[in-house]
Amino acid sequence: MQLAKGATVAVADGEKFNLFRNTGDEANPKLTALASPDVDNDNKSSGTRHHSSSANPDGGQMEEDSFAAGTAAVLNRQVLAGKIKDLVIIAAPRTLGELRKHYHAKLSDVLAGEIAKDLTGHSVKDIEKTIAAA
Template sequence: MLVRKDSKVIAVDGSRMAMFKNVGEAFDPVLELIEEHKNPSLRTSELGTDKPGRSFQSKSPSRGAYEPTDLQQQEEDRFVTEVAQRIEQIVGDKDARVILVAAPRALGVIRKHLKPDTSARLLAEIAKDFGPDAAEPLAKMLAKHEI
């Protein structure tokens, strides 16, 4: 994949976002970290302590339980929504060349929160899980990746 010099690569998962700048050549990218955000991971007990809800049938003695809410996933989705807003700001610059690499679930949440014109201006969306400490493996993947 052609990653032009000074293009930005944003790597996102549920708990981290890192923005890199390509300081290398187009076919041999070298990524330099320019911005990083981390979602402080709280224990589930710190996020909430409620028990799952119960349901009762009025015509029979049977009872059932509702599926408990995944509080960790809600927190990750909230963080990824904030990242989507940051991507809106970055891509708002008309000259910005941005490649988005995100974990598949995070990419789905980001897509829901990006405006259509912002999504259209992204150079590529790649559904892979790379953290902010993975600049070198990410650069190798981009060099081999085909759109």
Template structure:
């Protein structure tokens, strides 16, 4: 995939977002970290301390439990929604183009919350998980990726 010079690359997973700028050439991207946002990750016991709900059937002595809410996933989804708002702003300010690389679940949440014109302006949406410290691996993946 060709990533023109000065294009932005946004890497997102459930708990962090990194914004890179291509300072290299289109065929050999060199990504430079511009900014990074992290979602402070609390333990599940700190987010929710309740026990799973129980049901009782009046005719039989059977008892059942309800599935416990996944508070970690809720926090990751909330963070992905915030990231979608930031992506809208970045895409509106950038003329060179933007590539979005995100973990598959985070990408799904982000897609739902992006504005329609933002989705159209993205050069590519790639469902892979990369973090902020993996600029070289991300650049290699971009050179091999076919859009």
């Protein structure tokens, strides 16, 4: 995948959210970490309602879905404020599905690509390699 100079890369899972900017060029991306914005995790109504069961005994999935909704809200605000012109989202597959439910139309317009892979906690080099291989 080509990554435009100045593009924003969001890397998320159900608990962590990191932002990077491509300070390199399309052929040689170089990701620079940006300040990670605070995510409002209070949206308990996001997605479907989850009840405790043997598959989800602690209700943790609701927390992860709420975090994904909060992450989408942060990205939506930044896109609407003109801070993000090109965006690539890399997220754990389930988180990516939840994020998509909350995309604003303008976010969809600037979305250059999505990668369904959990790379939170990975090095910047791993993220750059994954983008280059996509």
